[in-house]
Amino acid sequence: xxxxxxxxxxxxxxxxxxxxxxxxxxxxxxxxxxxxxxxxxxxxxxxxxxxxxxxxxxxxxxxxxxxxxxxxxxxxxxxxxxxxxxxxxxxxxxxxxxxxxxxxxxxxxxxxxxxxxxxxxxxxxxxxxxxxxxxxxxxxxxxxxxxxxxxxxxxxxxxxxxxxxxxxxxxxxxxxxxxxxxxxxxxxxxxxxxxxxxxxxxxxxxxxxxxxxxxxxxxxxxxxxxxxxxxxxxxxxxxxxxxxxxxxxxxxxxxxxxxxxxxxxxxxxxxxxxxxxxxxxxxxxxxxxxxxxxxxxxxxxxxxxxxxxxxxxxxxxxxxxxxxxxxxxxxxxxxxxxxxxxxxxxxxxxxxxxxx
Amino acid sequence: xxxxxxxxxxxxxxxxxxxxxxxxxxxxxxxxxxxxxxxxxxxxxxxxxxxxxxxxxxxxxxxxxxxxxxxxxxxxxxxxxxxxxxxxxxxxxxxxxxxxxxxxxxxxxxxxxxxxxxxxxxxxxxxxxxxxxxxxxxxxxxxxxxxxxxxxxxxxxxxxxxxxxxxxxxxxxxxxxxxxxxxxxxxxxxxxxxxxxxxxxxxxxxxxxxxxxxxxxxxxxxxxxxxxxxxxxxxxxxxxxxxxxxxxxxxxxxxxxxxxxxxxxxxxxxxxxxxxxxxxxxxxxxxxxxxxxxxxxxxxxxxxxxxxxxxxxxxxxxxxxxxxxxxxxxxxxxxxxxxxxxxxxxxxxxxxxxxxxxxxxxxxxxxxxxxxxxxxxxxxxxxxx
Numbered sequence: 001x002x003x004x005x006x007x008x009x010x011x012x013x014x015x016x017x018x019x020x021x022x023x024x025x026x027x028x029x030x031x032x033x034x035x036x037x038x039x040x041x042x043x044x045x046x047x048x049x050x051x052x053x054x055x056x057x058x059x060x061x062x063x064x065x066x067x068x069x070x071x072x073x074x075x076x077x078x079x080x081x082x083x084x085x086x087x088x089x090x091x092x093x094x095x096x097x098x099x100x101x102x103x104x105x106x107x108x109x110x111x112x113x114x115x116x117x118x119x120x121x122x123x124x125x126x127x128x129x130x131x132x133x134x135x136x137x138x139x140x141x142x143x144x145x146x147x148x149x150x151x152x153x154x155x156x157x158x159x160x161x162x163x164x165x166x167x168x169x170x171x172x173x174x175x176x177x178x179x180x181x182x183x184x185x186x187x188x189x190x191x192x193x194x195x196x197x198x199x200x201x202x203x204x205x206x207x208x209x210x211x212x213x214x215x216x217x218x219x220x221x222x223x224x225x226x227x228x229x230x231x232x233x234x235x236x237x238x239x240x241x242x243x244x245x246x247x248x249x250x251x252x253x254x255x256x257x258x259x260x261x262x263x264x265x266x267x268x269x270x271x272x273x274x275x276x277x278x279x280x281x282x283x284x285x286x287x288x289x290x291x292x293x294x295x296x297x298x299x300x301x302x303x304x305x306x307x308x309x310x311x312x313x314x315x316x317x318x319x320x321x322x323x324x325x326x327x328x329x330x331x332x333x334x335x336x337x338x339x340x341x342x343x344x345x346x347x348x349x350x351x352x353x354x355x356x
Numbered sequence: 357x358x359x360x361x362x363x364x365x366x367x368x369x370x371x372x373x374x375x376x377x378x379x380x381x382x383x384x385x386x387x388x389x390x391x392x393x394x395x396x397x398x399x400x401x402x403x404x405x406x407x408x409x410x411x412x413x414x415x416x417x418x419x420x421x422x423x424x425x426x427x428x429x430x431x432x433x434x435x436x437x438x439x440x441x442x443x444x445x446x447x448x449x450x451x452x453x454x455x456x457x458x459x460x461x462x463x464x465x466x467x468x469x470x471x472x473x474x475x476x477x478x479x480x481x482x483x484x485x486x487x488x489x490x491x492x493x494x495x496x497x498x499x500x501x502x503x504x505x506x507x508x509x510x511x512x513x514x515x516x517x518x519x520x521x522x523x524x525x526x527x528x529x530x531x532x533x534x535x536x537x538x539x540x541x542x543x544x545x546x547x548x549x550x551x552x553x554x555x556x557x558x559x560x561x562x563x564x565x566x567x568x569x570x571x572x573x574x575x576x577x578x579x580x581x582x583x584x585x586x587x588x589x590x591x592x593x594x595x596x597x598x599x600x601x602x603x604x605x606x607x608x609x610x611x612x613x614x615x616x617x618x619x620x621x622x623x624x625x626x627x628x629x630x631x632x633x634x635x636x637x638x639x640x641x642x643x644x645x646x647x648x649x650x651x652x653x654x655x656x657x658x659x660x661x662x663x664x665x666x667x668x669x670x671x672x673x674x675x676x677x678x679x680x681x682x683x684x685x686x687x688x689x690x691x692x693x694x695x696x697x698x699x700x701x702x703x704x705x706x707x708x709x710x711x712x713x714x715x716x717x718x719x720x721x722x723x724x725x726x727x728x729x730x731x732x733x734x735x736x737x738x739x740x741x
Binding site for chain 2: 070072074075078115116118119120121
């Protein structure tokens with residue numbers, strides 16, 4: 001009996017080719033676009049090509065037609081609002097920098113989509129992520145680096161559960177991005193030359209601060225920039241405008257540059273430091289997800305990534321009072337509360353958590 | 357495919373298809389042209405107009421052809437609003453209207469009009485008492501649908517229109533789901549404006565009409581050439597109109613018979629579902645009450661409607677739920693919310709609308725497939741929880 005797989009189709013090249021590859025591999029493929037966001041102004045959508053707007057659906061539908069698979073649009077707005085938008089707004093208001101893509105993956109693309117995929121008779125879900133899902137000799141599933149080194153997306157998948165991984169296919173992880181575009185061209189998919197979507201899909205104009213103001217109905221309060229001694233250095237526009245490590249947009253004239261070190265919602269202050277004080281070698285995480293093993297009982301040597309764009313650095317990882325503790329060999333720049341730290345061994349994920 | 361979505365659209369009569377084809381092929385001349393060649397096309401349109409007028413007790417000249425029900429709704433609302441804006445800026449409608457009315461009302465609100473959206477009871481009924489309370493000195497239009505597309509409620513139009521007229525207010529009704537499904541006499545009902553759409557009574561898509569009572573003076577919605585006695589521009593859709601005219605006539609002639617057959621099929625379907633599947637609840641009026649003969653709408657408790665629709669589709673059954681948004685995904689129905697359902701219940705509701713073309717065997721098969729689907733969905737939900 002053919003295995004059924006629901007492919008999450010965003011209308012982009014990667015998920016389109018995913019659907020094609022799986023059909024070729026003999027799966028019963030059903031294409032689904034997840035409708036996640038309120039009806040946006042169509043002009044704004046078209047401009048940004050943001051994920052899952054009307055034009056994304058049209059593109060996905062056309063691709064499904066070319067490949068010859070059934071296609072549906074499913075309504076995930078309530079889930080997305082609760083697990084992604086509300087989380088995003090809350091984190092910024094609490095002085096942390098969220099990663100909504102990670103939340104979306106865990107709760108919307110996997111938990112919700114998987115549930116619904118199983119409801120419509122599927123055995124798997126599939127996405128166009130550049131990552132590989134492998135099963136280790138100890139029986140655990142984990143996410144391994146893709147063939148596409150610069151497009152590797154394993155970082156945003158650290159939070160997936162064993163059940164979710166067991167039900168997921170990611171064919172694109174075996175290819176380099178350039179190969180994927182080539183396949184799309186050869187097959188005649190109408191999205192072969194579509195630009196990759198950048199930035200957060202639900203804030204197409206990149207203006208997170210305005211977005212949060214609209215969502216909450218609250219105007220941002222100005223406050224003080226302070227330094228390590230507590231001196232007031234200037235006024236900030238509202239804490240949601242700042243993230244750790246930020247240098248631009250501070251509006252402070254000085255001989256040496258200042259960087260954001262900490263955002264303090266309780267006092268409505270933003271702590272600025274000189275470059276050297278941005279570096280540290282130890283970080284802690286909670287909300288831990290262990291992937292390739294159930295837990296760690298003694299310190300291990302792993303590669304740690306502290307943000308999506310971070311190349312990764314060697315560190316010693318241990319468990320301390322229900323928190324992951326990572327001591328890096330070299331001091332790293334700007335550990336950011338709210339961001340994920342993901343730890344790798346042999347090219348696959350060991351565990352990850354949220355930086356506290 | 358077992359087609360149970362007749363409220364969405366209906367299969368055109370074969371004779372209508374043939375007529376439309378022939379008209380397109382042989383009668384393509386512009387009906388508005390001066391030369392004699394155009395006279396045949398003119399007479400075809402005229403014939404359709406007359407036939408349609410007869411089905412509702414109207415005068416031929418009171419029938420204006422449009423492209424669809426939505427256009428007729430837009431025309432009625434916007435033109436009355438504009439024509440009477442000096443007299444007042446208040447319009448009354450109901451919460452369960454089709455989006456063609458609701459969205460047009462929202463548009464008028466953005467243009468400075470005030471709209472009152474009347475609530476309905478659990479069965480979707482609009483009450484004359486509520487209407488009376490809502491009427492103000494500056495009310496210029498009341499628009500209440502004749503029959504609801506989701507739960508089939510047939511509204512007491514004659515009663516409501518009477519209240520409007522006693523106060524000198526114009527009354528419009530969206531009769532898209534009602535026309536040729538229930539008998540309509542515009543004089544008995546006392547409506548001033550009425551919207552109808554061809555593809556809901558086995559006519560073609562892309563054509564509809566607006567009934568405008570003779571004395572009613574409103575402007576155009578579509579400006580341009582002098583078609584439709586200078587009230588609705590656009591080259592006359594001769595083939596579509598001919599098709600709609602024929603469908604109107606055929607459906608009208610068989611109205612009682614078809615309504616009888618259809619309600620039997622619908623009642624059978626309802627009975628089969630309720631006796632085969634647990635935890636099912638009816639939405640809308642009782643089947644023997646003021647409800648369209650073809651309409652069934654039920655809550656399958658504990659089941660995600662969207663998944664049910666997809667699984668039904670994979671089994672070759674066409675049913676629907678809520679209203680499709682622009683992308684084709686489902687939103688919880690505003691009609692179901694208006695009759696008091698929770699979001700969950702609305703998400704679990706399914707609309708099944710039969711036609712005289714369905715057979716009892718089809719219904720048996722559909723129900724047995726639905727029963728299995730519902731069972732699977734409920735089981736998966738239990739397992740995943």
